[in-house]
Amino acid sequence: MTTITYVAADGTRTDVEAEDGSSVMQTAVSNDVDGIVGECGGAMACATCHVYVDEAWADKVGARQSGEEDMLDFAASEMKPTSRLSCQIKISPELDGLVVHLPESQI
Numbered sequence: 001m002t003t004i005t006y007v008a009a010d011g012t013r014t015d016v017e018a019e020d021g022s023s024v025m026q027t028a029v030s031n032d033v034d035g036i037v038g039e040c041g042g043a044m045a046c047a048t049c050h051v052y053v054d055e056a057w058a059d060k061v062g063a064r065q066s067g068e069e070d071m072l073d074f075a076a077s078e079m080k081p082t083s084r085l086s087c088q089i090k091i092s093p094e095l096d097g098l099v100v101h102l103p104e105s106q107i
């Protein structure tokens, strides 16, 4: 199992055991983590799964997939250098301990 930490805009941290092969978005939704909506179910068509990858993890998580940046332009909260669509971040054992910060708003 891989542990992911979601940090809400108010600083509240939620640790979740994630299933490898799932996504950071799916893991949040199935564990009722507030702050990630995932409206399109991971089809990269909504930007309601926007997260800021913690700086310490940015290299390990890697670059945005093609098309992600265009979608992030429509995100409700400001796009930053480590902004990602969390539906495009696949959970793997290398991401154990990953920290993602949630934006103020997704819609």
Ligand code: FES
Residues within 6 Å of the ligand: 025, 037, 038, 039, 040, 041, 042, 043, 044, 045, 046, 047, 048, 049, 071, 085, 086, 087, 088
């Ligand atoms: S869930 Fe819609 S873009 Fe990620």
